[in-house]
Amino acid sequence: MKSRYQIPLLIFLSIFTFINLVPILWGLVISLKQPADAFSIPPTLIFEPTLIFHWEVWVERGFLNFLLNSIIVAAGTIFISVPIGTLAAYGLARTKTRHASTLLFGLLAIRMLPQILLAIPFFVMARWLSLIDTYIMMIMAMVAINQPFTIWLMRSFFVDVPVELDEAAMIDGCNRWQAFWYVVLPAVRPGLAVTSLFSMLLAYNEFLFALILTGSRTKTLPVAIAEYGGEDIHYWSLSAAGAIGIMLPAVIFTILVQRHLIRGLTFGAVKG
Amino acid sequence: MWLFMLPSVVVMALVLFYPFFSAVYYSFFNYYLGSTNVTFAGFDNYTALLSEERFWLDLGNTFFIVGVSVALQLVIGLALALALYSCTRGVRLISLLNFLPHVVTPVVGGIFLKWMFVGRWGLLDATLIGFNIFPPDWLGDPGWAKFTVIVADTWKFMPFLMLVLYAGLQSFDTALLEAAAIDGASAWQRLWYIILPMMKPLILFVVAIRTMDAFRFFDLIYVLTNGGPGTATETITLYTYQLAFRLLEVGRASALGVLTLIVVAIMVAVMIWFMQRRGREAF
Numbered sequence: 001m002k003s004r005y006q007i008p009l010l011i012f013l014s015i016f017t018f019i020n021l022v023p024i025l026w027g028l029v030i031s032l033k034q035p036a037d038a039f040s041i042p043p044t045l046i047f048e049p050t051l052i053f054h055w056e057v058w059v060e061r062g063f064l065n066f067l068l069n070s071i072i073v074a075a076g077t078i079f080i081s082v083p084i085g086t087l088a089a090y091g092l093a094r095t096k097t098r099h100a101s102t103l104l105f106g107l108l109a110i111r112m113l114p115q116i117l118l119a120i121p122f123f124v125m126a127r128w129l130s131l132i133d134t135y136i137m138m139i140m141a142m143v144a145i146n147q148p149f150t151i152w153l154m155r156s157f158f159v160d161v162p163v164e165l166d167e168a169a170m171i172d173g174c175n176r177w178q179a180f181w182y183v184v185l186p187a188v189r190p191g192l193a194v195t196s197l198f199s200m201l202l203a204y205n206e207f208l209f210a211l212i213l214t215g216s217r218t219k220t221l222p223v224a225i226a227e228y229g230g231e232d233i234h235y236w237s238l239s240a241a242g243a244i245g246i247m248l249p250a251v252i253f254t255i256l257v258q259r260h261l262i263r264g265l266t267f268g269a270v271k272g
Numbered sequence: 273m274w275l276f277m278l279p280s281v282v283v284m285a286l287v288l289f290y291p292f293f294s295a296v297y298y299s300f301f302n303y304y305l306g307s308t309n310v311t312f313a314g315f316d317n318y319t320a321l322l323s324e325e326r327f328w329l330d331l332g333n334t335f336f337i338v339g340v341s342v343a344l345q346l347v348i349g350l351a352l353a354l355a356l357y358s359c360t361r362g363v364r365l366i367s368l369l370n371f372l373p374h375v376v377t378p379v380v381g382g383i384f385l386k387w388m389f390v391g392r393w394g395l396l397d398a399t400l401i402g403f404n405i406f407p408p409d410w411l412g413d414p415g416w417a418k419f420t421v422i423v424a425d426t427w428k429f430m431p432f433l434m435l436v437l438y439a440g441l442q443s444f445d446t447a448l449l450e451a452a453a454i455d456g457a458s459a460w461q462r463l464w465y466i467i468l469p470m471m472k473p474l475i476l477f478v479v480a481i482r483t484m485d486a487f488r489f490f491d492l493i494y495v496l497t498n499g500g501p502g503t504a505t506e507t508i509t510l511y512t513y514q515l516a517f518r519l520l521e522v523g524r525a526s527a528l529g530v531l532t533l534i535v536v537a538i539m540v541a542v543m544i545w546f547m548q549r550r551g552r553e554a555f
Contacts, residue, residue, distance in 0.1 A: 009355050010362060016352070017369050020427070023384040024372060026395050030387065084279040091276030103277075111481075112536050113292065114488045116512045117529030120298065120522060121291035124305065144287035147280060180276075205377045207491040212517055222379040226495060236387070243380045250375040258368060262439040265432055269477065270439055 156268025
């Protein structure tokens with residue numbers, strides 16, 4: 001059903017999109033402005049852009065270290081969560097009993113858990129084992145949050161692979177494991193990539209757990225930028241430069257997974 | 273087959289079930305972190321919370337903020353999805369661009385929005401003053417702070433609904449719509465009698481997901497108002513955070529977390545019941 005009103009609709013959509021992106025664009029503008037321009041009223045739109053704040057916040061103020069922390073946490077999460085989640089997803093996708101659907105539903109129910117309820121015991125455990133400000137605690141927490149999601153998403157990719165493929169491999173002499181490893185797994189490679197990217201984004205964006213489990217050594221980017229805040233106008237240009245930099249991987253992520261966004265967003269329940 | 277699930281089950285037992293049950297366990301104790309004096313409290317933590325004004329205020333705030341913002345997201349998201357559906361060109365670019373607020377790290381999104389709303393220097397204030405309009409205190413006035421938090425939540429999560437609903441629209445068979453158009457049904461009639469009934473299961477599904485997520489939402493409000501002014505925008509999650517990590521009242525905070533879980537579970541149960549009932553009516 002294509003409308004006759006396409007041109008006015010497109011104009012409306014473009015205006016809406018622009019307004020929707022104003023907060024991000026304004027952040028970009030602040031990060032490129034000299035303070036003298038940033039605080040003029042009304043805001044000036046013509047100015048000499050500068051990258052000095054980007055340089056200062058990432059290099060001189062240690063945001064590159066926080067980026068490294070974020071990468072370590074995200075990578076650790078993927079390396080634990082995706083392999084075990086993939087195995088479980090395959091098991092669930094090829095089991096046709098009532099138990100399997102009960103399990104799947106149970107996994108979805110875990111999503112109802114208020115994260116803050118999990119954050120409390122993680123904090124207590126970390127204090128107890130003196131593991132505050134270490135990567136291990138943060139990675140474990142991220143695996144906990146990620147695991148149900150990983151299983152559901154991977155399962156939706158396994159379900160797309162016809163069972164006949166497994167059966168053919170097993171008739172040809174593979175055992176269950178070989179059929180999985182040599183035949184089915186290669187067929188879901190794109191799914192593996194999409195699931196890893198989504199898990200990475202979840203870990204990269206996580207704030208609550210990072211706030212309580214990391215410290216000065218293992219601080220991730222969201223915590224670092226929250227400390228700069230948006231309040232003190234003297235730091236505006238700096239924190240804007242940090243914020244824009246933190247946003248970039250998310251933008252790249254969106255472009256990379258655009259074809260699978262909907263599936264990832266809905267736990268694999270809706271295939272876009 | 274079950275062997276494939278074993279590693280995941282073991283890991284989840286360790287990092288998910290064990291912490292969850294220890295939190296439930298804490299909720300029955302007077303447990304201040306750092307103090308060695310831990311005493312059994314029975315249901316004291318629960319009764320204390322339930323008889324506290326702040327708990328009910330926060331619960332009301334949470335329902336209000338979640339309810340209004342999810343409703344707004346649904347209306348705007350659906351309108352955009354329908355608009356995208358009616359276009360042939362530029363759809364992909366427009367939906368991707370509108371999706372950006374959703375993938376931006378929530379804290380960063382909160383900071384971007386703060387530069388919109390912050391008093392005097394914010395873009396909104398600066399613009400309004402430029403037009404000689406005296407702006408309200410977006411973040412400092414109890415009423416306006418609620419408004420701002422709702423706008424922020426809508427900005428962040430509307431793209432999710434837009435994208436999922438658009439995907440839902442695309443998967444429909446257009447024959448029915450074309451037949452209705454030939455029979456002379458107006459655009460409104462087609463929307464009301466065909467598109468919306470077909471979309472109902474999907475709409476309920478995304479609203480259920482969004483409501484669950486909105487209930488535990490923390491990052492944006494923490495950055496924007498931190499629950500203030502006073503407790504005007506304090507949600508249950510922010511209160512739990514204060515109790516657990518500022519006051520170190522682990523027992524009380526755990527009880528609050530368990531209460532939140534119960535509230536969310538009841539709401540989701542109602543939604544599932546609603547979905548199944550609707551399903552039987554075969555709309």
